[in-house]
Amino acid sequence: MLLEIKNLHAEINGKEILKGIDLTVNAGEVHAIMGPNGSGKSTLSSVLVGNPLFTVTEGEVIYEGKDLLALEPEDRSREGIFLSFQYPVEIPGVSMVNFMRAALNEHLKYKGLEPISASDFLKLMREKRAIVELDNKLASRSVNEGFSGGEKKRNEIFQMAMLEPTLAILDETDSGLDIDALRVVANGVNQLRTPHNAAIVITHYQRLLDYIKPDFVHVLYKGRIVKSGGPELALELEEKGYDWLKEND
Amino acid sequence: MKAEQQYIDLFARYEELVCRHSTPVMNALRGKAFDDFERLGFPKYKTEDYRQTDMAQSFAPDYGLNINRVQIPVNPYDVFRCDVPNLSTALYFVVNDSFYEKEQPKVIFPENVYVGGLKHFTEQYPELAARYYGQAAPSHKDGLIAFNTMLAQDGFVVYVPKNVVVDKPIQLVNIFRNDTDTLVNRRVLVILEEYAQAKLLVCDHSIDEVKFLSTEVIEIFAGEGAVFDYYDLEESNESTTRFTSLHVRQEAASNVLVNGITLYNGLSRNNYYVELNGEQAEATLCAMAILDKEQQVDTYSHITHAAPHCTSTELVKNVLDDHSQAAFSGRILVRQDAQKTQAYQTNRNLALTREARIYSKPQLEIYADDVKCSHGMTTGQLDENALFYLRSRGIPEAEARMLLSVAFTADVIDHVRLDSLKDRLHLLVEKRFRGELAKCAGCRACGPTNLPEGEA
Numbered sequence: 001m002l003l004e005i006k007n008l009h010a011e012i013n014g015k016e017i018l019k020g021i022d023l024t025v026n027a028g029e030v031h032a033i034m035g036p037n038g039s040g041k042s043t044l045s046s047v048l049v050g051n052p053l054f055t056v057t058e059g060e061v062i063y064e065g066k067d068l069l070a071l072e073p074e075d076r077s078r079e080g081i082f083l084s085f086q087y088p089v090e091i092p093g094v095s096m097v098n099f100m101r102a103a104l105n106e107h108l109k110y111k112g113l114e115p116i117s118a119s120d121f122l123k124l125m126r127e128k129r130a131i132v133e134l135d136n137k138l139a140s141r142s143v144n145e146g147f148s149g150g151e152k153k154r155n156e157i158f159q160m161a162m163l164e165p166t167l168a169i170l171d172e173t174d175s176g177l178d179i180d181a182l183r184v185v186a187n188g189v190n191q192l193r194t195p196h197n198a199a200i201v202i203t204h205y206q207r208l209l210d211y212i213k214p215d216f217v218h219v220l221y222k223g224r225i226v227k228s229g230g231p232e233l234a235l236e237l238e239e240k241g242y243d244w245l246k247e248n249d
Numbered sequence: 250m251k252a253e254q255q256y257i258d259l260f261a262r263y264e265e266l267v268c269r270h271s272t273p274v275m276n277a278l279r280g281k282a283f284d285d286f287e288r289l290g291f292p293k294y295k296t297e298d299y300r301q302t303d304m305a306q307s308f309a310p311d312y313g314l315n316i317n318r319v320q321i322p323v324n325p326y327d328v329f330r331c332d333v334p335n336l337s338t339a340l341y342f343v344v345n346d347s348f349y350e351k352e353q354p355k356v357i358f359p360e361n362v363y364v365g366g367l368k369h370f371t372e373q374y375p376e377l378a379a380r381y382y383g384q385a386a387p388s389h390k391d392g393l394i395a396f397n398t399m400l401a402q403d404g405f406v407v408y409v410p411k412n413v414v415v416d417k418p419i420q421l422v423n424i425f426r427n428d429t430d431t432l433v434n435r436r437v438l439v440i441l442e443e444y445a446q447a448k449l450l451v452c453d454h455s456i457d458e459v460k461f462l463s464t465e466v467i468e469i470f471a472g473e474g475a476v477f478d479y480y481d482l483e484e485s486n487e488s489t490t491r492f493t494s495l496h497v498r499q500e501a502a503s504n505v506l507v508n509g510i511t512l513y514n515g516l517s518r519n520n521y522y523v524e525l526n527g528e529q530a531e532a533t534l535c536a537m538a539i540l541d542k543e544q545q546v547d548t549y550s551h552i553t554h555a556a557p558h559c560t561s562t563e564l565v566k567n568v569l570d571d572h573s574q575a576a577f578s579g580r581i582l583v584r585q586d587a588q589k590t591q592a593y594q595t596n597r598n599l600a601l602t603r604e605a606r607i608y609s610k611p612q613l614e615i616y617a618d619d620v621k622c623s624h625g626m627t628t629g630q631l632d633e634n635a636l637f638y639l640r641s642r643g644i645p646e647a648e649a650r651m652l653l654s655v656a657f658t659a660d661v662i663d664h665v666r667l668d669s670l671k672d673r674l675h676l677l678v679e680k681r682f683r684g685e686l687a688k689c690a691g692c693r694a695c696g697p698t699n700l701p702e703g704e705a
Contacts, residue, residue: 049641052633077643089638093656102652103642110643142656143638159642 001062002027002198003167008059010047017043019223020059025167028195032209032234033202035220036242041202042086044220045171048200049083050076063167077103078110080166080197084156084173091143096155099143100125100162107163128161132188149176157188164192168199174208186211206238221245252305253290257283260399263316270318271402274371274378282388282398289392301576301608302518302547304393307490312432312462315345318402323426325349328456338420338450339364341405345425346433346463348403359413367404367436377408381440385468385496385524393494393520397434397464404436409445411472418448418667423465425453425489430460437467441475443500448478448667455485465493471503473527478666481509481519482674484686487542489515494522501527501556508664510674511538511546512681521550525559525587532561537661539681540573540605547576554587554617563594566661568654569605576608579624585616594624599631599657601650651682 003025010018017040025031035041047054048061050073061068068076091099104124105115116124129139132154144152153173160168170189174182189199189212201212209217209231217233218225219242226245227233260267260283268276294303315321325342339356341364342349348366356364363370371378388395405421423435441447455461471477485491491514497505509519523532538546552561567575577596598607611624631653639649658678665671680686 051637051641072646073637073640074643074645077641083641085638085641089632089634091632091635091638091653091656093659094639094652098652099639099642099644102644102648103639106643106645106648163642 001025002064003068004062006060006062008044008047008061009057010043010054011057012043012054016057017054017223018047021220021223021225023218023225025198025200027166027198029216030193030199030201030212030214032214032217033200033220034204034217034234034237036245037204039220040223041220042171045083045169045200045202048076048169049073049081074106075110077163078107082160082163082165082168084153084160084168084170086171086175088144088147088152088156090145090147092145094143096139096141096143097125100159103159104162124162128158131161131191132157133184134158150178150181153177153181153185154188157185161188161192166197168192168197170199170201170203172202172204174203174205182208183211206234209234219245252309253286255311256308256396256400257287259314267316267400267402270316272368272371272375274375274382275367275401277379278383278388278398282395285388285395286392286399289390289395291392291396298549298578300578301574302516302545304492304518307462307492307516308432310430310460312430312460313427314400314432315347316400316402318347321345321347321426323424323456325422325424326352328424328426338418340420340422341365343403343405343421343423343435345427345431346401346403346435348405356417358415358417361410362413362415363406363408364419365406367406367438368402370406370408370438374408377440378438381468381470382438383468385470385498386466386494386522391494393464393492394466397436397466397494401434401436401466404438406438406440407447407449408440409442409447411442412444413442414445415447418450418670420450420452423451423453425455425461425463425485426457427459427461428457430462432462433464435463435465437465439467439469439477439479441469441471441477441503443472444474445472446476448480450480450482450667450670453481453483453485453489453491455489458486458488461485461489463489463491465491467493467495469495469497469505471497471499471505473500473502475500475503475505477504478506479508480665480667480670481507483509483511483517484513485515486513487515487544490517492518494520497521497523497532499523499525499527499530499532502529503527504531506533506535506664506666508533508535508661509537509548510661511536511540512677513686514538514540514544514546516545518547519549521548523550523552523561524555525553525561526555528556528558530556530559532559533664534561534563535661535664536565537658538567538575539658539678540567540575541570543572545574548578550579552579552581552592554581554583554590554592557586557588557590559587560591561593563592564661564664565596566598566658567607568599568601568657569607570601572602572604574606574608578610578612580612580614581622581624583613583615583617583620583622587617588619590617590620590622592620592622596624596626597657598628599654600628601631601654651679654682655679
């Protein structure tokens with residue numbers, strides 16, 4: 001078992017958003033989490049990576065046998081958790097190269113390995129850039145500064161390729177992407193799949209799941225997973241929308 | 250006039266001695282400067298332009314002055330390790346307030362260029378010197394300038410005649426070295442005739458732990474079409490207090506960059522005066538301070554657009570940690586005839602603690618009706634979203650804070666027009682934020698074992 005979420009409750013500014021999430025993810029699996037706006041999808045991803053804006057009030061998360069919630073955000077990253085942000089942050093003055101080299105070296109240090117040499121690093125950058133067809137010019141600029149929406153999302157997957165996470169969480173990676181960019185980003189994610197890692201794909205729409213095939217689909221509604229199933233559930237949601245959930249409410 | 254009195258008495262008593270160890274050109278302004286200082290005193294604390302800095306208080310203690318020009322037993326080449334290696338410069342020293350003549354770089358400048366001591370220059374070229382010395386920084390309105398002019402005996406000069414381009418950057422290292430509390434009065438005079446070009450890097454270092462107090466008056470004359478870079482890098486210590494007054498006079502189509510960087514200091518008050526007197530002149534004024542503990546920087550600027558079609562760009566940034574304090578007061582004056590002026594002023598401050606204090610006051614005074622002027626000021630903390638983003642990629646919080654602080658200062662350094670200096674400054678700023686620059690890396694006081702490896 002890679003990840004086990006048990007009865008997870010979380011709040012922001014005293015408002016409870018997650019009201020008891022249970023979810024188990026095994027290596028090699030792709031889980032899609034779908035649901036209407038405000039159901040708590042992004043909160044779940046934020047809590048898993050330790051965003052300090054959110055407070056966990058109840059429940060636990062076990063990741064590779066460790067108490068995930070006890071770890072600092074940086075340690076979660078070094079333990080192999082990666083979030084592709086819905087809204088990647090622009091950081092003027094910090095170059096992509098310095099940022100990625102600092103991040104990668106922290107990961108290596110955590111594993112007790114030597115820092116990567118400058119030439120190996122540049123080679124690695126080139127190799128990983130190709131996966132998402134990220135322009136070299138972007139890689140030499142400040143982090144996300146002046147990137148278009150699509151470029152920012154590609155940049156997220158590029159960082160994922162650099163850090164090779166065990167558990168990738170893609171938070172609405174499809175939003176703001178045209179169909180070509182969507183295909184590039186999804187291809188990138190698929191290339192990074194192995195039997196040893198897993199992904200949680202958060203999305204509103206079925207269309208991303210045409211490219212990234214999920215093994216399981218969960219429906220999040222009002223802070224709880226109200227329905228789980230196979231890939232066919234996503235198609236059903238696409239067809240019926242989310243209103244039928246609300247009727248059962 | 251309590252703080253002033255000891256200096257008035259001192260000058261009245263030792264005027265002859267002060268003059269004997271200086272030159273007629275410098276002495277010619279002394280009497281008037283004395284009268285002006287007696288009348289003006291130090292700029293008054295809490296008045297409009299000195300709201301945050303009490304100059305009289307700094308000058309109240311009894312400091313030693315070396316008016317008899319006793320040689321300080323020091324070889325600057327021994328005590329100073331250049332913090333800007335790979336930057337091949339013509340390197341000169343001023344020890345306290347005396348130009349160091351013993352060893353000078355073996356640089357062959359183009360014909361008729363003068364780089365060296367002010368005392369020697371004013372002796373050798375009295376007519377030329379008198380045309381410029383004290384002209385951009387007159388003593389009748391400003392007690393700080395009056396004080397300096399009254400007591401200064403030596404300094405540093407760069408003179409570049411018409412159409413001559415000095416390619417090699419010139420570096421002046423001001424060293425504070427003494428065993429007792431010391432007051433020094435320094436001068437820098439830069440004269441660029443028409444279409445002349447030069448670059449000057451000035452570094453202030455304090456070697457000892459005693460108290461140092463300085464006044465520094467810098468005059469820069471940029472003739473028509475002249476191009477000049479002035480970089481001022483302060484790496485002193487907590488027991489150093491400095492008051493500088495920098496004056497730039499620009500003629501038509503000249504281009505001057507002034508970039509003042511306070512990497513480490515005690516208390517600094519830096520005044521910048523820029524006058525754009527000819528059409529199409531362009532001035533860039535940058536200043537940046539990285540402060541912690543009880544350090545203070547007070548930046549004052551006054552840019553005068555006196556001719557049409559000139560451009561000035563001003564960027565002042567401060568990063569404050571602990572209980573440090575920064576003040577910025579920036580005035581832009583656009584005279585009635587100065588149509589088509591473009592003047593941009595930006596002040597940004599980063600407060601890393603609740604205790605840090607920032608005072609900012611932009612002032613635009615515009616009498617022309619066809620101009621483009623803007624000013625902007627922000628003061629804030631590090632962006633929490635950016636901080637989290639970096640941490641979520643495995644970068645520890647302290648490192649992430651450091652990266653963002655360095656990033657905040659990046660654009661000031663990007664204005665540097667010397668690539669090797671730019672690279673070095675990025676590195677020095679990073680070291681500063683890492684706390685590896687607690688004392689300047691150039692000081693003997695740090696001991697060779699504390700020096701970073703591989704940077705000789």
